[in-house]
Amino acid sequence: MPNEAALTAPVEDYLKAVYELERRFGGAAATNALAERLGVAPASVTGMVRRLADQGLLEYERYRGVRLTDAGRLAALRTLRRHRIIESYLATVLGYPWDRVHGEAERLEHAASDELIDRMAAALGDPAFDPHGAPIPTRDGAVDERRLTALCDVGAGQRARVVRVSDDDDGMLRYLAELGLLPGAAVTVVERAPYDGPVTVDVSGRAVAVGTAVAEAVLVEVDG
Ligand SMILES: [Zn+2]
Known part of the structure; x- marks a missing residue:
């Protein structure tokens, strides 16, 4: 080589x-x-x-x-x-x-x-x-x-664990930290709005709505 x-x-x-x-x-x-x-x-x-x-x-x-x-x-x-x-x-x-x-x-x-x-x-x-x-x-x-799933592809009602986040955008990393969407965090998808609308996620008991760009940047392992 x-x-x-x-x-x-x-x-x-x-x-x-x-x-x-x-x-x-x-x-x-x-x-x-x-x-x-x-x-x-x-x-x-x-x-x-x-x-x-x-x-x-x-x-x-x-x-x-x-x-x-x-x-x-x-x-x-x-x-x-x-x-x-x-x-x-x-x-x-x-x-x-x-x-x-x-x-x-x-x-x-x-x-x-x-x-x-x-x-x-x-x-x-x-x-x-x-x-x-x-x-x-x-x-x-x-x-x-390992194969990971983007948060935007997780179905409503499913529980998942954040494994990895995209590090391309410093501002987004600060935002993810504010939301608690860090590697290791347990999340549950509460609701997915249609037509690429926001995804509502429960993060440690707090419901947060994130847009598609954020939901694509967060990679999870779905439970079960
Ligand atoms: Zn990097």
Whole structure:
């Protein structure tokens, strides 16, 4: 496989984005979705995708999008490991609030050496999850990607446990913390309004109504 140490920050960001999209949609990542996630023009995605395919990091599926090769997946998981260990270290050791660690990790993940990351992980006792509930890949690229359900897809009357929340938006993380929608929280869906209307959730005895964007960002394991 290619030497991961030689990958540039933009390449690492692309591979990470493809990984996240494949995970979310359960198949090839559409190049439009990739452009949106990376905040770049679709035309510039095409060029980068071709280069990454030439390097054996992903495969282009006509009309469907891109998929990581084994080498690409391993590289993406290495970056995710660095990102999530940095987040954990900042939150646990340095006392950063959970809505401020993502931005720092986005920058530091490209600079940290494997040794630094391994020492940080060891200092934390090799955590399995980051502060937002995302699984931390091992050094060998093993990761606990269990199937989770978005809160917006949980039926009325069902009980669930929050496992993971999206960390893309600092403001949303603060809002989720205010609502108590944190990893580990037990919730019951009280009511779902039709046509993508709000979802009313009981969180520790308090009824809160959340919009679709929030309900999509909260991933749960449904009881039973
Ligand atoms: Zn993050």
